[in-house]
Amino acid sequence: RAIGAKVALQTVSQTEIAIRFVGSDSGRDVAPIWVDHADMTGDPGAQVQLYTAIDGSPGEFLVNNTTANNQQFPSVAMSATGSFVITWTSAGQDGDAEWETNIYAKQFPSNEVIRGATTSSTSGYQAEWTNWIEGARYTPYIVSVDDPANHLVAPGSGLDGVVELTVFTPFGAGLGSGTLLSSGTHILTAAHVVADPFGNLAAMAIDVAFDLPAGRVIIPASNVFIHPDYNGNPFTGHDVAIITLAAAAPTEAERHDIYRGTDELGRVGTKYGYGMFGTGDVGSVNNPDGLKRVGQNKYEALGGVLGASNMLLAYDFDNGLPQNDGFGQRINMPDLGLGLNEVSAAPGDSGGPT
Template sequence: MIKKAFAVGSVLTLLSGFANAGVIRHDVPDSSYKNLSYQSQFDSVGAVLFDTNDGGYICSGTVVAKHWVLTAAHCVDEATSMTFHLPEFNADRSGILGHKTYTATSWVAHNNWTGNLIEGWDVGLMYVEEGFDVGPAELYRGSGEAGSVGTHVGYGATGNGNTGANLGAGTRRAGQNVIDGMFSTAGTGEQLMWSDFDHPDPAATDSYGDVYNDWVNFIYGFNDFGFSSDNLALGLEYSIAGGDSGGAVFIEEAGEFFLAGVHSLGWQIGDNQAGYGNLYASTRVRDTLDWIDSYIAEEVPVTSTIALFGAGFMLLGLRRRRQDA
C-alpha cells in the first residue's frame, strides 16, 4: 500500500488557453463541476503561472485585495517570475471565453514557511500593481470549519476517482467535500483542514481488496489526528490534484461565501494519486490572518521576494515532492 504526500503544484504544460481540470466522481457529469466553478461567488479564483530555474509550473490563487493574490508558499518560494490569470465568462456564464493576465511585481512566502507541508504554513502572496476588476474574496475569521462543506476551486489536473489524476492541469473546476477536521505539527496544531475523497459506494474496494474509505480513518487514527471521516460521498465529491496548489476552499455561512483555506497537499494512500480513498489538506486561513492582513491592509508591495524552503517532513513515507502533470 502506497502512502505519501505531495505538494499539489503541477508542471506547466499549457502556455495559452487551458484544459479541463480537477478529479471528480466517476458517475457524475463533468459539466456539473464546471458549472459550479462558473458561479459568480468564485470569480476571485484564477490560475497562477510561474517560472523557476527548473521550468514552468501552474498553481491556483485567489484575489484577496485590490492588488493581492493569496496562494501557496510552495508556489512562490522558488519563483523567478509570476503571472495571474482571471477568467472572462460569456454572457450567460455557461463557459469561459479566455483569461485576463496580470503580471506580479513581487511575491512573498509566509515567514514561518520551511518547506515542511505538514506544519501548516503553506501560504504566500503575490502583488500585482494593476488593480483587479473582480471583488476580493472575504477571508474567513470564524472557527466553524470542521464539519462544514468546503467548496474547492482551482486549476488542477483532471481525472475521476477510479483513474486518479491522469490528465494535465488546466482550467477551473469546483467540487465539494466535508472538512473532516484540523491537524498540523506546528503553530496552533490545527492549521491544516483535512478532507478525503470518498467513493460513492461505501463498500467499494481498491485493487488490494481494501475498502477505500476504511484506509482514511486508519491514517487519521494512526497519526492521532483526533477526528474521522463519515465515509459519505457528496453529490459533487471532489479531490484536488497537481495544479490546485494555492486554490481556494470556500465555506458558506448565513448565505455568504468565505475563503477558509488554501490548497496545500495531497496524501496518496491507494492506487492512484488523487483517486478515491486519498486525503488532501488546505492551509487554514484563520491561523494565518495576522500575516495576510499585515500585507493587504497596507496595499503596498513587498520590498523583496522571499524564498524559504527546507527538507520535507517524514510521516508514514510522507514527503514533499513536486508532481509532474
C-alpha cells in the same frame, strides 16, 4: 523493508544501467544513482532512484533536465536529515566545445519532504515538485467521483476572482491557483506554489490569469511575500503566500476576504482550482486545460491524524463505499462522503480557495 529483503529499484530505464554511488542518511533512507546510456528519451541521462525506509516504496525520477546529452560520472551525497546533492559531468555545455567538460550539481530535499511523509493523498502540493523533479509524484491524486465536465465553473458565475497562476522558476514553469483579495491588487495562494523545497522564493515571474465573460485577462506579479515561518514542507504549516499584482484586477473579478474563524471541523467546504483532473477510478490523468473546476469535501480531522501538523485540516476522498472510506478504515471515523459532489485537490489546485 526487512534486512536482506530484495527491492526492485529501477523500473523505468530499459537499457544499459550502471549503479555508481549510494548515499545514506541517519534515518536509513538511501539514494542509489545510475547512468542509463539510452533511456526512454533517447538521450543518456543521470538518473536517481529513491528508496525510503518510511514506507518501503521505490520511486524513480530523472535528475537532470537542464543539460543535454552526455551526463556521466554521477555522484550523490546525503545529509543526516536526508537532503542530498547529485553531481555529474557534461561536455559541450554552456558554449563550450564538445570536448570541454563541466561539473553540474542539483540539490534535492529529503524523501520525507518529496513524499509528504507518505500522507500526501489529501494534498495537491506535489504538483509543483513535478516541474522541478520530473515525474516525482508518488501518491494518487483524485479530483471527482463523476465526470469532471460536471464540475466546470463558467466565467461570470461569481468566482472570477479565483485565478490561475503560471509560475516561472529556474526549474521550469508550474501552475497553481489563487484568490483575489479585497484590496483588488493582492492574490492569496500557497507558499509551495512560489517557493522552492526549502521555503525560499523560487518564482522569477508570475502571470495571474482572470477568466471573465469577455475573455481571459493576464496581469503579471510585481512582488511576492512568503510567510516567514514557511520551511518548504507544507505539512508543518504556514504554507501561505501573497502575490502583489502589477496593476489592479479587473473590476468584474469578485474580491474575497480571508476566513478567520476556527470552526471548520465537520463543515463542508467548496473547493475551486485550475489543476489536473480525472475521476476517482483512474486519478488525475488529465493535464490542466485552463478551465476552473469546483466540488466539495468535508474537513473531518486535524492534520495530526496523518502525522502532519495540527495547524492543518484533513479530509479524505470518498466514493460512497465503506471499504474505500479512508478515515473510516484508518482512524475509525466513518463518513461516506458527499456523493457526486465529492472531490479532492489535484496538482495545480494548490493555492485555490475553499
